[in-house]
Amino acid sequence: MNRLTFLFAVACSTSLALANDAGEFSNDQIAFFESKIRPLLVEHCYECHAAGSKILQGGLRVDHRAGLLKGGDSGAAVVPKQAAKGLLIKALRHEDVKMPPKGKLPDSVIKDFETWIAMGAPDPRAADDRPVRTIDLEEGRKHWAFQPVTDPKPPAVGDAKWPLVPLDRFVLARLDAKGLKPVADADRFTWLRRVSLDLTGLPPTPAEITAFVSDQSPQAFETVVDRLLNSRAYGERWARHWLDLTGYADMMGTSNNVFAEHSWRYRDYLIATYQKDKPFDRFVREQIAGDLMPAETTEERAENIVGTGFLMVGDVEIVEPDKAKLEADHIDTQVIKIGTSFLGMTLGCVRCHDHKFDPITIPEYYGIAGMLRSSPSTHKIPFGVWSILNSTELPETPEQLVTRQKLEADHAAKLTGMKTEREKLEGEKNAVAKELAQLEQATTSATSGNSNEATKDVAADQARKDSLKKRRDELTGQIQRLGPLIQHAEFFQSKVPKAFAMRDGDHPADMPIYIRGNPYAPAAVVPRGTIQVASWDKFPAIPAGQSGRLQLADWIADKRNPLTPRVAVNRVWQKLFGEGIVRSVDYFGTRGELPSHPELLDHLATRFVQVGWSQKKLIRELVLSRTYRLSSANDVDAVQVDPDNRLLWRTNRQRLEAEAIRDSLLAVSGELIGSDGGPGLVLEERENCGDLVQQGVNPPNYNHRKPRPQQEFQRSIYLPVMRTNTINLDRIRNQFDFVNPAQIAGQRSQTVVPTQALFVMNNDLFRKRAKALADRLLKETPQADARLERLWLQALNRPVSDEERVIAKSVLADLDAAISEPNAEVKEALKWHELCHSLLASNEFIFRI
Amino acid sequence: MFHPLNCSRRGMLQSVACGFGGLALADIVHAATSPHTAHFMPKAKRVIFLFMAGGPSQHDLFDPKEFIRQKHGQHIDSPLRKEVTQVGTEKFLALAEAAPVKPRGESGMLISDLMPHLCSVVDDICLLRGVSTDNPQHASAVNQFHTGVFTEVRPSMGAWISYGLGTENQNLPSFVSIHAPGVRTYGSGFLPAAHQGTPLTVPMDNKTLPIENLRNVSSSDVIQRQRLDLTKRLNQRLIDNLQGDAQMEGMIQNMELAFRMQTTTPQLVDLSKETQSTLDLYGIGGGKESDRHGRACLLARRLSESGVRFVQVTMDGWDHHGDIRGNLPRLCRQTDQPVAGLLKDLKARGMLDDTLVLWSGEFGRTPWSQDLSGTAPINTHGREHQPESFCAWMAGGGVKGGFTWGETDHMGYNVINGKVHIHDLHATMLHLLGIDHTRLTFNQVGRDFRLTDVHGSVVKEILA
Secondary structure, three states, rough: HHHHHHHHHHHHHHHHHHHHHHHHOEEEEEEHHHHHHHHHEEEEEEHHOOOOOOHHHHHHOOOOOHHHHOOOOOOOOOOOOOOOHHHHHHHHHHOOOOOOOOOOOHHHHHHHHHHHHHHHOOOOOOOOOOOOOOOOHHHHHHOOOHOOOOOOOOOOOOOOOOOOOOOHHHHHHHHHOOOOOOOOOHHHHHHHHHHHHHHHOOOOOOOHHHHHOOOOOOOHHHHHHHHOOHHHHHHHHHHHHHHHHOOOOOOOOOOOHOOOOHHHHHHHHHHHHHHOOOOOHHHHHHHHHHHHHHOOOOOHHHHHHHHHHOOOOOOOOOOOOOOHHHHHHHHHHHHHHHHHHHOOOOOOHHOOOOOOOOOOOOOHHHHHHHHHHHHHHOEOOOOOEEEOEEEEEOOOHHHHHHHHHHHHHHHHHHHHHHHHHHHHHHHHHHHHHHHHHHHHHHHHHHHHOOOOHHHHHHHHHHHHHHHHHHHHHHHHHHHHHHHHHHHHHHHHOOOOEEOOOOOOOOOOOOOEEHHHHOOEEEEEEOOOOOOHHHHOOOOOOOOOOOOOOHHHHHHHHHOOOOOHHHHHHHHHHHHOOOOOOOOOOOOOOOOOOOOOOOOHHHHHHHHHHHHOOOOOHHHHHHHHOHHHHEEOOOOOHHHOOOOOOOOOOOOOOOOOOOOHHHHHHHHHOOOOOOOOOOOOOOOOHHHEEEEOOOOOOOEEEEEOOOOOOOOOOHHHHHHOOOOOOHHHHHHHHHHHOOOOOOOOOOOOOOEEEEEHHHHHHHHHHHHHHHHHHHHHHHHHHHOOHHHHHHHHHHHHHOOOOHHHHHHHHOOOOOOOOOOOOOOOHHHHHHHHHHHHHHHHOOOHEEEEO | OOOOOOOHHHHHHHHOOOOOOOOOOOOOHHHHOOOOOOOOOOOOOOEEEEEOOOOOEEEEEOOHHHHHHHOOOOOOOOOOOOOEEOOOOOOOOOOOOOOOEEEEEOOEEEEEEEOOOHOOHHHHHEEEEEEEEEOOOHHHHHHHHHOOOOOOOOOOOHHHHOOOOOOOOOOOOOOOOOOOOHHHHHHOOOOOHOOOEEEEEEOOOOOOOOOOOOOOOOOOOHHHHHHHHHHHHHHHHHHHHHHHOOHHHHHHHHHHHHHHHHHHHHHHHOOOOHHHHHHHHHHOOOOOOOOHHEEEEEEHHHHHHOOOOEEEEEEEEEOOOHHHHHHHHHHHHHHHHHHOOOOOHHHHHOHHHHHEEEOOOOOOEOOOOEOOOOOHHHHHHHEEEEEEEEEEEEEEEEEEOEEEEEOOOOOOOEEEEEOEHHHHHHHHHHHHOOOOOOOEEEEOOOEEEEEOOOOOOOHHHHHH
């Protein structure tokens, strides 16, 4: 029997049993119901709580007795003979829920209801358990996204010479059908800038530009793409795309800046994953169940564990004092994340009710939730109300162990040094105090005598006392300053590598449905499993003692899963083409958008699986297509037919993301420095750490007061992500549509608001980079004409036009007149500073066309 | 104007300028106008939300209990569910109010001696004593108060109201948040960015900028203008080559607007031309404890008067876990006169009738004491967070003046009558603005979202 049917059968049988006693009431009792109760139910309640209701509210039906006993989402409406227990009387009394909503019924009527319930709620109305809305799986499966992925043949096209790769034929065929023609190709400068920014988030250098435009070989484009895909910068950019789907931050939750000191390992794991092109199916498995996967090497084992950080790094309210609620809420964010990121499904709604639009039921939600509940991811710390994320010690290779032990030894030596220093200071302070006390004593006895000798001594003693007091205060200060440093060093003594990671709990088990998501209202226990509408087979049995995450991971990463490969290729497509083939990149359900090119989507999904789920191969194919080469210029005719460019007759222009703007600025100014990753939070600086008392009311916390000097010049992905937005380095992310680290969003919005213009005009980030660029140009290119040439190539990645050259010169002349600065060299630098800022603030710099 | 060939619908919606411009900006702020019109006749045209961040203590200010007063310093029974952990409250000692709370005005509304200025305007306010929210933590409760939910990222209420009613003044943003407590409280979520709040700081010195990046970094305005002119020419050239682009067009317009904002915004927040009596009304003046909030409240009135739909003023520091007898009077001195001054000023200008003022924290505080040290004497204890019940008040904009609604149990923990959940508060606020909260929706990933999610009912009892 199908599991859904089975569940309904259980529900039905229970209600039938309850309904059977309807006949046991006396005629008087039934008459009471008919005269006093039924008319009121009909008049005040049926509109929202009966079979014919337009929208059944709260899952409650009052048009039959079983419906009242069973109640709605919040629990039983009537408990026979116990008026105080059911929700009906409470609602009528307007205690919690207020019913009817239009106004409280007279007290006499409420009294009637109480009397009626006291009788045992006599009610002759026929048992009617037809669920108001049933999920019809077979019907549900007809939705395109739940259908198996197909392998359509690339269609015939009018102009056989236009396509470069098969995907182009899918695009051109649709344009042909509408009588549209693609616009011309972009020039080489534009294409190179586009592909460089899309693949690495950095603009091409003048040398790269020269090399490409002069490379007349047929492989010129491939050469560029391979170079970009093989760079670390590629990993850095695409890892950040994935982070948008995780709610990543370097803080646990949002309250009190509690630092998440191991989060960065997941970020570095992503960079490595993209850089080495780990097959996507493997990538999926590691993120859900890496800890349960076999590993051949220590590094692989560590990587598998870190991968599960996916389920750990989001926003979690760790200060929630109600731990049952905390657990249910955190599981909810994990279920939502799995649903959105991998499956393009909105599972969050199903915590409380069957999905309103998609064929997904409450038991299915709790089927997945049960796996996560079997793998607890937070624990309460033994003091205060706080919980923190679970972490796992990572296995180390012998070399790593040696390095770590060296680090710890150095750290211990430093700590011992400080402690010895403190002891020494304290020793001296004691000595000083002792001498001081003796002198005080002596002075007291001396003043009792009255010789000249004594007076002289008193003066000398006073000088000595003053000097001792001064020394004592100095020592006190030094000791006080050492205290927090020692506390800090002690706190960070262990250098054992750890990661926030999932692991199976001690008692993996199925979990009950929580009525309306409330952990204090458990209902039937449901088997762990997944959503059936996207399943091709029965969910495999979960071995005893396991959470089931591994089985879930395998199910998601299975090539037969209709959602996973489609959702994944659509995400990659959106990053390169601006809009997804399915524009609602995070939602493939029935209320989402339909694919603009369904066959193309399936073609790509099939190819993706065929090439071993290689994201690099997929990206390579997309950016080497003719479609990707198109100019982004408008076309008068096409815009009439397809104003949103859904058919891709041109390239979509894109505003750069906050990170790409900042990183490009650093690249162009020549200040960008590489990084191998590592902690984003500067915990090694004492002033960045708040209270480090292990047994305090609040857990240790973080304040970004002092960045590492190099952080100003590293790529944005390495900056700490604070949910409270307190970092100065973070300002650009704040202004340019960074995904809020509590949000799971596959596509960023591209807003245009005036505060962005202010940022571009006046913020230090632009101002300082412009200065560095100007200084660099002045130094490297002494000749002014050549310098203009170089500036345009460096900043806008194309040659300066004759017209622009004239304009630039006249602006330099105007600036010369406006700037009052006697020193010619300084003046020249100021002029170029303004000129450089002008270019960096232009749309050509902050957009990719 | 937009280029005739600009083609993205989404681009149009998001490419929006809103800000403190000097010129009529009708052509570029059209997207900030709303797709909606009021569902019925509104009582209020605008909202001023005075947010008391941290959670003011309702026991000390509005709703003291005889039972607690009798038991001051003694153990009382805990009403908490056993799964709930609290720290520093293990002894469960009743803590009486910090100062006398007495009947005021004609209505006899109960207000603490700590708020003498508020006492003088009680007959204009409607006190809600049964407000309730779902979370006992700041971050979650603040999110819920501002966005209706606490986990997901959703539009803030100011953004919803801007979206619902559009702007009253095309030269100003429709939503300004003074001293905003975090980005989510003024974010627009999935609504078009035009509806997001503009965060503003009231400058207390010459160094502070009311808006980030407002100060010209070139050595003179002429030089900056030369720099911007070149940017503008480059931008124009690009747009001509591409034959139009809505977003880029928006950026060009915003650059001009931003240039003007450098002078118009400081003028807007400059209070030096206000009369002494106005300044006195709000408690503004060097050295006064109420100076900072007084300025914020006066600015709120000016913004409201100029047509900003939703102005929020955040006054923080109410999180009194310890020494409430020392801390609460100080917070009252900082805020009481500014808040009451605002009400008086609005009334004097005839604005109170169609301006809804809301005063609330994100939750309230417990009737039992908290002492994190475990050894301090009762009179230096504070109070823990309490979401189950707390007090807020509304004034003007169609609510009953001098009216108290809602009642809590003998210890001031559970609401026993007149419960107003945050969702109900939102529904009521929208109702007063002429909006049916069930009909103000925005479709996102297939679902119609509301400020009140699937909850909320209008508190009819408090409507004038």
